[in-house]
Amino acid sequence: MSASPTLVARTGSFFHRYANPGRFLKLGARLQPWLTWPAITLTLLGLGWGLFFSPADWQQGDSVRIMYVHVPAAILASVGYAGLAVCAVLSLVWRHPLADLAAVEIGPVGACITALCLATGSLWGKPMWGTWWVWDARLTSVLVLFFLYLGHITLIRAFDDPQRGYRAAAILALAGAVDLPIIKFSVQWWNTLHQPDSITLTGAPTMSSSMLWPLGLSTLGISLGFAALVLARTRAAVMESRIQALLSSPRRNQGNAA
Amino acid sequence: MTHLPYIAASYGLALVLSLTLAFNAAWRLKTARTRLATLERGSLRPVQPATRPETAPHSTDTHTS
Numbered sequence: 373m374s375a376s377p378t379l380v381a382r383t384g385s386f387f388h389r390y391a392n393p394g395r396f397l398k399l400g401a402r403l404q405p406w407l408t409w410p411a412i413t414l415t416l417l418g419l420g421w422g423l424f425f426s427p428a429d430w431q432q433g434d435s436v437r438i439m440y441v442h443v444p445a446a447i448l449a450s451v452g453y454a455g456l457a458v459c460a461v462l463s464l465v466w467r468h469p470l471a472d473l474a475a476v477e478i479g480p481v482g483a484c485i486t487a488l489c490l491a492t493g494s495l496w497g498k499p500m501w502g503t504w505w506v507w508d509a510r511l512t513s514v515l516v517l518f519f520l521y522l523g524h525i526t527l528i529r530a531f532d533d534p535q536r537g538y539r540a541a542a543i544l545a546l547a548g549a550v551d552l553p554i555i556k557f558s559v560q561w562w563n564t565l566h567q568p569d570s571i572t573l574t575g576a577p578t579m580s581s582s583m584l585w586p587l588g589l590s591t592l593g594i595s596l597g598f599a600a601l602v603l604a605r606t607r608a609a610v611m612e613s614r615i616q617a618l619l620s621s622p623r624r625n626q627g628n629a630a
Numbered sequence: 631m632t633h634l635p636y637i638a639a640s641y642g643l644a645l646v647l648s649l650t651l652a653f654n655a656a657w658r659l660k661t662a663r664t665r666l667a668t669l670e671r672g673s674l675r676p677v678q679p680a681t682r683p684e685t686a687p688h689s690t691d692t693h694t695s
Contacts, residue, residue, distance in 0.1 A: 433632040438640045484647055492640045499633045597648065604655040611662035618669045
């Protein structure tokens with residue numbers, strides 16, 4: 373019966389290895405260009421290919437090109453929230469200080485990408501469905517995800533004591549994770565206007581490879597861009613907290629008082 | 631190209647959003663790095679009184695006149 377506490381302790385010590393701000397900043401600085409430059413290259417390549425060289429859809433015409441922005445945004449909206457849930461577990465179980473800072477930084481980026489998903493979905497829906505919005509299960513569950521992001525951003529900054537904000541936001545992130553399977557399976561569980569998934573893990577894609585390649589490149593590029601943004605923001609947050617600590621250190625205050 | 635305004639709006643929105651987030655992150659990193667470097671340089675020096683009282687006698691002063 374002692375295996376499980378040992379596992380928890382070992383996992384905790386693994387994660388705490390990167391709780392050291394100096395070690396994280398060193399690793400982050402080394403990782404940043406490896407995320408940023410491939411992100412820019414792959415995104416430009418994928419979106420350029422999708423916009424100018426991929427074929428138009430036989431039914432949807434050129435409006436299918438919105439897919440190269442909309443699909444990566446939709447995937448990252450869910451993946452970003454899953455990242456928030458992971459940070460919540462790390463914060464609540466192991467009290468990992470970097471998980472709290474990362475959660476603060478994932479929130480706004482995730483909210484922006486969810487807003488982009490909703491906006492591009494509307495821009496795609498208007499010419500195809502004849503309406504900007506329907507209260508369809510997929511659309512509504514993504515809108516709920518957007519509100520969850522907004523709630524998380526607000527809650528994490530709502531308390532004078534940051535630790536209370538981190539804790540409350542972590543609980544919200546965990547509770548809100550229920551929305552992720554609802555988003556994923558909404559097109560199967562309910563009869564929706566939104567089309568079912570064209571790419572699944574188990575079946576062959578129902579999409580031509582001339583569309584699949586630019587979609588894959590733009591998804592990979594935008595995902596790396598998301599990771600690069602979160603890393604850069606978390607690095608900045610770690611430095612800002614170090615600045616706060618230095619400014620409020622007793623030695624410094626003693627010097628100023630003298 | 632059919633539905634051009636909708637496609638242009640989608641790509642434009644994606645461009646504006648990604649550039650805003652990227653510039654914001656780069657600006658925060660640059661500001662934090664500069665400020666931290668300045669503070670750490672300051673904290674490495676021995677702590678000294680910021681100002682010496684004007685009226686206090688200077689023990690090391692030499693009066694040659």
